[in-house]
Amino acid sequence: MAKSNAERQKLYRVNLSKNKLKFEQMKQKSRIRDNQRRRNLKGASLEKLRLRQKMASKKYRDKLKLQRFNNQQSTTYKSRQSFGKAVKRTFQSLPKDPSKRVDVIHHIAQVLNVIPATKHHKREQRSLANALKELVIKFYNRDDVSYQMPGKRDCIIVENGGKKITLQKRILLYSIRETYQLFIGDKNDPNINLSKTSFSDLRPLNILVQSHMSHRSCLCVYHESINLLLKALSKQIQCPDLNTLQTFSLALVCDEEDEKCMSSCCPIM
Helix, strand or coil: CCCCHHHHHHHHHHHHHHCHHHHHHHHHHHHHHHHHHHHCCCCHHHHHHHHHHHHHHHHHHHHHHHHHHHHHHHHHCCCHHHHHHHHHHHHHHCCCCHHHHHHHHHHHHHHCCCCCCCCCCCCCCCCCCHHHHHHHHHHHCCCCCEEECCCCCCEEEEEECCEEEEEECEEECCCHHHHHHHHHHHHCCCCCCCCHHHHHHCCCCCEECHHHCCCCCCCCHHHHHHHHHHHHHHHHCCCHHHCCHHHHHHHHCCCCCCHHHHCCCCCCC
């Protein structure tokens, strides 16, 4: 009866294994052929090969761990009685709740490398696009969003690409929440997915909020003090001349445009 192809190949491999020299030559040719084939792989075929090799290596390592565990288990205890006592003491130390007991045993098995450790899913960190970051930084530096401080010492040194640069400080005209709402309303782009926290984190170091700055005023101290006094008096005395500084001045002098009258040198005075 004629043999099938599978039977002939099996007989060929048996005879080949008996001839060590010929068997080594065959393996050498096979290695050269496989290496040449791997060099020509690209794209999806190469990724598939790497994944298969990775799974084969993991399977081989798990097999070695299981063999070591079986060998240790068979030689650790000399009798079944001592092994049974150890198991009994271990069970007595476990929690009474069945689900907790399973969790403890599973964790101990992972710590002792009896079973592979569970790989927890890592949260994917999605980074913002560089174009969006530049857009936010430019928005912060707009003159209608923040104003530049005029002082010579109102500057800050920041690092940019390993180099130190000096930037003039700017003060936000609005709060962070209001600035964020202005940015969203100004762009009006549904593709922009930016939270208020990320918008706040992108604020440049030279852009400062109003609460971080000392009180500064460009108003005249004398005139503003009079305005504050008139404001307090208008709440106690019902008089239309106390509404503003201009109406109050008109009530005191004859002519605002006359220097003598404004200097208390008027003949009527």
